[in-house]
Amino acid sequence: MSVWLPSAPCTPGTCVEAGRGARVRGAVRLVAVVVLVLAGIAGSLAARRLPGALVRGWARSVVRASGVRVRITGAAPGEGGLLVVANHISWLDVPLLAAVRPARMLAKREIRQWPIAGPLAARTALFIDRDRLRALPATVARIAEALRAGQAVAVFPEGSTWCGREHGRFRRAVFQAALDAGTPVQPVRIRYRTADGAPSTAPAFVGDDALLTSVWRVVTARRLVAEVEVLPVVESAGFPDRKSLARAAEVGS
Incomplete structure (x- = not known):
């Protein structure tokens, strides 16, 4: 088991709803997503810093x-230095957090190799090597x-994706960065539901699920809703250690 990737019991076969949507509609949506991501890459290459409103609008559009x-x-997110933490269910969580507050994402090193999304992440993300325990202090220092x-x-402290019906505990290491910086x-709590309000696991990207399989399941699904709840800011100065800060900031799905 990786230092940065605790095992979650969620797997595609046991937790994830099978898609039943139209293939033509899914193909149209997939093309639209690819075009928007490519536009995001082009924009990040053309400008060193994009306006926050533009990034939020782009993320919502994706x-x-x-x-x-x-x-x-919920409340408007804080300004200035801010550690944004959320439960982790899907690849959709990344643009959803960007729609709340544009941020540098703490991402696993492997994402650099992802098609299309990898080059975009390379422009803004802080990458971690989850298999090297010795890299942990340097990662916290960079944050x-x-x-x-x-x-x-922005960080997903559970360290792994969960299906949405269950969730993990927040791992405390990254909270040391907020204590050290005094920020x-x-x-942020993320949920996925159907239009009638029932919980949905269709967007979950868990276990040995392939990225393209997960993306296709989402774009062919019907009437999915992403609920993003911005919870009150937790002031790190009021906590003696990272463990208590992590527990105070922990959100369930």
Whole structure:
């Protein structure tokens, strides 16, 4: 088991709903998503820093193009240096967090090799090698440096994706960066539902699921809704250690 990747019991065969949508509609949505991601790559290459409103609008467009409605509720996210933490279910979680607050994403090193999304992540992400325990202090230090510089850093502290019906505990290491930098933590809760409000596991990207398989399941699904709840900011200064800060910021799915 990887240091950064605790095992989750969720697997495609036992947890994920099979898609039953139209293939033609799915193909149209898939093309739209690819076009938008390519546009995002082009924009990030053309400008060193894009306006936050533009990034939020682009991120919402990616999710909507995949056929998923977006509902964002709760408080406005904090400004300046901010550690954004959320439960992790799907690849859709990344643009959903960007729709709330554009941030540098803490991402596994393997994402660099992903088609289309990899080059975009390489422009903004902080990459980690989850198989090297010795890399942990340096990773925390890089996050703290970004926070001190007034940047937002987005992290999925569960360390693995879950199906949405179950969730993991927040691993505490990254919370040390917020303590070291003296910056607040912004918890965000993500849920996926059908249009009638029932929980849906169709967007889950779990176990040995292939990325393209997961993407196709989403774009062919019908009437999915992503609910994003921005919870009150947790001030790191009020906590004596990273364990207590992680527990205070933990959100369930």
